[in-house]
Amino acid sequence: MTAAPAALPRSASIDWPDKAAELLAGLREGRTRVHAITNAAAQVLTANLLLAIGGAPSLTISPDEITAFAARADALLVNLGTLDHDRRASIPWGIAAAKAHGKPWVLDPVFVDASPARLELARLCLAGTPCVLRCNASEFAALAAREASPASVAEHAAELRTTIALTGPVDWVSDGERFVAIHNGHPLMARVTAMGCAVTALVAAFAAIERDGFTAAATALVVAGVAAEIAGEAAAGPGSFAPAFLDALHGLDAAQIGNRARIA
Amino acid sequence: MTAAPAALPRSASIDWPDKAAELLAGLREGRTRVHAITNAAAQVLTANLLLAIGGAPSLTISPDEITAFAARADALLVNLGTLDHDRRASIPWGIAAAKAHGKPWVLDPVFVDASPARLELARLCLAGTPCVLRCNASEFAALAAREASPASVAEHAAELRTTIALTGPVDWVSDGERFVAIHNGHPLMARVTAMGCAVTALVAAFAAIERDGFTAAATALVVAGVAAEIAGEAAAGPGSFAPAFLDALHGLDAAQIGNRARIA
Amino acid sequence: MTAAPAALPRSASIDWPDKAAELLAGLREGRTRVHAITNAAAQVLTANLLLAIGGAPSLTISPDEITAFAARADALLVNLGTLDHDRRASIPWGIAAAKAHGKPWVLDPVFVDASPARLELARLCLAGTPCVLRCNASEFAALAAREASPASVAEHAAELRTTIALTGPVDWVSDGERFVAIHNGHPLMARVTAMGCAVTALVAAFAAIERDGFTAAATALVVAGVAAEIAGEAAAGPGSFAPAFLDALHGLDAAQIGNRARIA
16 A cells, blocks of 8 residues: 555544445435537547436537636546647636536646647646645646655645546545545556546546545546456456446445455 | 337338448448548548448548538538537538439537537538438537427427437437437447547448438437447447457458347 | 458568467557547547556647647547548647657548548548557548559558558458458447547557557558457447456457467
């Protein structure tokens, strides 16, 4: 198990599997609407993931429409994976609309490690204080200008005044005061394009009904990781893994979460 | 069963399962070409649905190319789900090219209930008199400025001089003079993104070989609904439903349609 | 079996199944990065195919970022299937960056037979001498201004000083000096959108580690064809074929290639 940063308490007070099951049940009741400004390769999987957990996705990237869609949604996802003209124009207005209407928004700074233009744009977005920043280790290193570790993730979360959810073989979540590590998931997740992007949409859905970003991110990652494990057992490879993952999310119950969640 | 509007005759003279099977067979022979100006989340499923029934899809949204592609196709689909710069510029020229070459076109006014800009654009498109308008109840209510019912659907179809195909748990189709209700389909259709958009492409394919929009829409919805029922029996959730739906469409035969069609 | 052009030697000196298995093994070790400027309908399948064989895809089409992404990749794919504003601006810079950094690039001139604008753009791209040109018979006929045959493919490859890989029920590969025909594959490949586009990305991945474009194209097409045959045996239709194809690619081993490859 990952050692938590020494200075940070574990969040022992939360029964994570119970909380994850409770929020998942809430999503299934509510047709929670998530508007996703996301990259071209992620749109279908993101929408299908949100539909599989009972949510209602919308995906427009048109600058003329983004404020209406963001205001109407319960949460906003901003993913930087495709930065075409329309998305560049829509992202700041989408964030502004979400904030003006008191809706949480979540940032996924895809490939900020690969392009200086994208890194700069991600930093501008972070000035709008997302509820959760979901990234991988390379993206974190580019953004935070330091290597990813439990301590550096907690430190940078405190600096940004947000929750950072760093996903990988083990997921780390911290808001600078609390820290948790999640040991669920399956290696085939890394062999399906946009899986991380779609999981960030799940974080946004959880954030729509749980305003504590730390709790929302940790429970969403538990749910995604448990569903991935179930899918991995049924799949013959990455092709069959993706539909099996959606099936598993759709059918996920509290007992499966309780039996499989590895979070501490 | 839905009551038809009192003033409108049922179309008892058509043997719907036979007609649906006949048109499906025609599509499989002919490599019918449908050009789809459709939203980013719908492009893959739309193309795969058209390929599954033996058609030939094209998807370009480039304003420089749209007239060549629309003129070359047997039918045009216009879906408003993504309204970026290129699609906005291409839609009116695509419609003009389809009309100039005597090809039917079908409108899918996605999310007109969510954005005033989109509602206005949909109304401008409707001035070009599509062969079929396919929408859901919310989109119909926004467009027609009245609640959806068999009577209001028939009434608005007469006003627009088109066929309206309103899909939902029960599908209603009317051209203002005739009315039919289709009780096929499966709840998982609503848990797969762009399923409605893809079904509108099927309507366009049927319209390419059956110029009576009312007959084309009703038979296409029967075919989609029966395939969805077959897929629903094989699927473990929304992830496996989507490929099973394409498999079912690809293999659909007259006996399956005859045994399952519930249209009156 | 296809007769090779009389004037061209078969490449009897290469043990094709062994070479294909060797290159596939190399790709699985190396996380070979392919940047794909590809059409909207192909992005997801292309990325998933590259991930399934152990590669690392990137997909940005932003003109601001294309040179950074192309320089960072091991090979570049240029697919003309969607020609929006961003892709038009990015394609020449992507090609220039690939060439400047000594990285191979591969061209897929989708639908050049359908649009004069696209044909002109494809010819401009060809002036940048791709490592491989992958096309179908209709696209070849438009580009080469002659019908496709083993002799005309070899002839035009010599004129272009590239390798042409013409795919169809039988695939032909020639660099103008050598010629090979591949009799693998499955009819369902033609019923899944963007399958040809995704296979071109596989050619690009092979070209990244095998600089002889003729060898790279021939082995990539053998691998794709064998995986398609395995998938076709497991699939119930085009919907289940696509994930089965990715599963088969992911699990493909030297024995399967050796037993099934039909190349001469």
